[in-house]
Amino acid sequence: MIRLVSVIVLVAFLAITAAVKMLGIQSDARKSTLNSIASTMHTTSEIVHTKAIVNGLTSACYIYKDETTLRAFIEGIYICNGYPTAHIDNVKKAFNISEDLEVNNRMKDGGxxxxxxxxxxxxxxxNITKMFSVTPKCYVSYRDAKKTSDPKVYDVQVELEEC
Incomplete structure (x- = not known):
């Protein structure tokens, strides 16, 4: 009887240890996926910008609401100032985002x-400072290139705190 209880306790301990390790693996996989998406965003943005330079579209901007404005796009990717826009459908298409992931967007400082x-x-x-935060802190953000005067015309940030 004592041997049986000892075996059960040992197996339970091993199961708990394995479960904790598996949770760590899932977190690492999420972090790796988001880092890969960030790299894809950088690479794709630079490739699209190079094509925009070749086609003379670095100052054009795709505007969704205005049907009379030049609709700037490169190979089906809508651009502004030569870089992909941060609209939900465009981000999914330009950066090949999986359907398993959630894509949202928000306006800030004109971009x-x-x-x-x-x-x-x-x-x-x-409400006082008008600053906003995003939770959970496990995401990649892509800010589109709305201002041509900025030295950084688009921005990709990775937040992995709560993955």
């Missing part, structure tokens, strides 16, 4: 930011 995450992104706005 659009797209968030790619595993879970639904929730925005929290401070």
């Amino acid at each position: 659009r930011i797209a968030y790619v995450s595993f879970k639904e992104v929730t925005y929290h706005t401070d």
